[in-house]
Amino acid sequence: MSGARMSALATLRGQIERIETAEVVHQRDRVALGHGEVDSALKGGLARAAIHEVFCEGRQGAAATGFVMGVAGRVTARRPLLWVRQDFSELEAGALSMSGLAELGLDPRRVVMVRAADVESALRTSADALACDALGAVVLELWGETRQFDLVASRKLTLAAQGSGVTGLLLRMAAQPLPSTAETRWMLRAAHSPPGSMWSAWGAPRFDAELLRNRHGPCGRWIMEWKCDECQFSESSAYPQPVAAAPAHRADPAVPWQRRTA
Numbered sequence: 001m002s003g004a005r006m007s008a009l010a011t012l013r014g015q016i017e018r019i020e021t022a023e024v025v026h027q028r029d030r031v032a033l034g035h036g037e038v039d040s041a042l043k044g045g046l047a048r049a050a051i052h053e054v055f056c057e058g059r060q061g062a063a064a065t066g067f068v069m070g071v072a073g074r075v076t077a078r079r080p081l082l083w084v085r086q087d088f089s090e091l092e093a094g095a096l097s098m099s100g101l102a103e104l105g106l107d108p109r110r111v112v113m114v115r116a117a118d119v120e121s122a123l124r125t126s127a128d129a130l131a132c133d134a135l136g137a138v139v140l141e142l143w144g145e146t147r148q149f150d151l152v153a154s155r156k157l158t159l160a161a162q163g164s165g166v167t168g169l170l171l172r173m174a175a176q177p178l179p180s181t182a183e184t185r186w187m188l189r190a191a192h193s194p195p196g197s198m199w200s201a202w203g204a205p206r207f208d209a210e211l212l213r214n215r216h217g218p219c220g221r222w223i224m225e226w227k228c229d230e231c232q233f234s235e236s237s238a239y240p241q242p243v244a245a246a247p248a249h250r251a252d253p254a255v256p257w258q259r260r261t262a
Contacts, residue, residue: 029165031075034232035224038209041217042184048075050183051158051168053213057189061093061173064188066104067207068139068171070226070233073106075167076136080110082129083139084122087115092143093173104205105228110136119148123157130160130168141171154180177212185213191223194237204228206236 030045039045046052052071056064072081083096098108114129116122119142126140140157142149158181161168170182177185191206205228210221223236 031077032232033071033074033224034227034230034234035222036235037220038211038222038224038233041211041214041220043217046071046075046167047183048167049161049165051154051161051170051181053170053172053177053180053182053185055172055175055177055185055187055212057187060189063190063207064171064173065093065096066205066226067186067188067209067224068169069101069104069106070205070231072137072139072169073104073231074233075169076110078110079134079136080112081137081139082112082114082135083141084114084116084126084129085141086119086122086143087117089141089143103228104226105231119146123148123153126168127156127160130157130166131164133164133166135164135166137167137169139169139171141173142175144174145176149178151179151181154182157181182213183215184211186210187212191236 029048030042031048032039032045033042054064054068054071085096096111096113098111101108101111114125116125122140122142126138129135129138157168157170160166187210189208189210191208193203193206205226207224207226208221209224211219213219224233225236226232227234
């Protein structure tokens with residue numbers, strides 16, 4: 001092996017070692033999500049300059065999308081948010097609604113949407129965006145199992161995030177978790193709204209959030225309620241039981257942050 005290749009290999013090994021060293025991310029800035037128990041498990045909040053994965057099962061894509069939007073709103077710190085989607089995502093999960101973002105308390109003018117033709121393009125775009133310190137966060141939405149997103153691709157995204165200080169959020173629908181360099185990994189489901197009269201049926205979005213992986217603290221499962229006026233999560237106000245997955249024969253429930261496309 002040539003000297004140049006040996007040097008490149010040594011450099012790559014050093015980068016990987018820094019990623020896998022716990023203190024690298026532990027010393028990064030953290031942003032509180034607003035939910036006391038969750039923030040405690042995260043040692044003060046979600047780590048910036050890191051990669052976080054959000055998975056969902058079955059027909060829970062709307063819940064996972066809403067959760068990612070809320071987290072992105074917390075970590076962007078008034079900077080632009082870049083959302084990268086595969087071009088067929090609207091057919092599978094519906095289009096993102098800018099008016100829905102506004103209803104959640106987020107500024108749609110700070111959101112830049114990118115449609116990628118394939119997984120390779122989505123990964124390249126996300127890596128380039130994560131290296132741009134003018135952004136607050138980058139959301140990479142991937143549908144289904146993708147062999148292109150392996151441990152090497154995950155390391156590239158983590159290195160870019162650590163170098164710029166930008167936070168990466170990976171939204172994985174209809175996919176199984178695989179080895180990665182993510183700081184945290186979540187499984188999202190919809191949660192019941194508290195019982196009330198028909199006139200108060202529309203309440204705050206509620207998420208059944210399970211923390212499957214946490215590099216620097218315990219895992220757990222909580223009901224997290226999104227407060228649109230405060231733009232943060234909070235503990236469940238009432239009726240804390242998580243909801244079961246919706247039956248497959250029922251249509252997706254209407255949510256303000258997604259609209260169906262023909």
